[in-house]
Amino acid sequence: MKALLRAALICTLPFSTTLSADDHFAQRLQDSREAVQSFARALKGNLQSVLQKKGPAEAVEACSSIAPLIAMTKSKSYSWKISRTSLKLRDPDNAPDTWERAVMEQFEARKTKGEDVSKLEYYEVVEMDGNRMFRYMKAIPTLEKPCLTCHGSNLRPDVAAALDKHFPNDKARGYKAGDIRGAFTIIQPL
Template sequence: MKRVLLLTAMFYCVPAALADAGDLDQRAAESRAVVKEFMGALKGQLKAALKEGGPVKAIEVCNVSAPAIAMAQSKKHGWKIGRTSLKLRNPANAPDAWERSVLEEFEARKAAGEDPKLMEHYELVSQDGRQVFRYMKAIPTAEKPCLACHGAKIRPEVAKILDRLYPQDQARGFRAGDIRGAFTITQPM
């Protein structure tokens, strides 16, 4: 009798576990697509701003447009979508404990030789008493345009605007290839 019950339980549990793994992979694929969309919109606006007014104009995109893009993506998908970092420019983007842990994991993976362009992490977690899907994709620092505002040698007129907009700015001193931060997504289950 015990064997029958055990086999019956396994019969129902194994497909459910496999379905959950498939669901996680599907959610990760959807998250990748949303990050690509977010990144594309942000890059497009940054390129246009750089062409129009250089790094000074690009700061406006990161200050005003990036949060608006995140909010629009969040509303469109019904998820919480944003960016975070261990070295913040905007304190409103501070990582929660889970995000901080993943960012630290990304740094360890980079130190071990992994390419930040390929780094992502996702899992189901318990948050506020319910299960949610969490996803993060590393943002590598590019030579151009990132270092104009995030590098060690920032032009004085750019630094002046950054100091005014972000008095607690920690997001400077990056080198090409560093992990600037990450896109972060929380999906309700």
């Protein structure tokens, strides 16, 4: 009862007076999760419509130009850096920095220990070039459909050809459903 009362009290106090350091990051975390969802929705919507209208080989062409554009648009609308990265890259422009690489290696280790890939996330406040930044990452699971069409082992020859043309150093093939394909990554200035 006491706990309930306390919860009710905290909830009715104005935000500005109740925000502790932890609550501050709780809000950042919530906002990061929402931004990732919105980014993922935009990517998925685009991918589905191109796959349906044009088929997977043409979708490779579309993805390679539209996915970076969606990342740029989302980054602008949030005033953060929002992108995707991976330990096995398709697009070299998505290369991870040292912190991102370490977090993805941590995700792989947590997966091995049995954690649910769809729930893997991590955040930390780090200093970058003398500025404090809130950094957030969320693992991207590989789904059978549609991901394996372009990230699996047995690619259609036209899909493989389109990928070879755009990404001569493509490492993002040979995945299985349930693997970690990569991660969403956000950098927010504090």
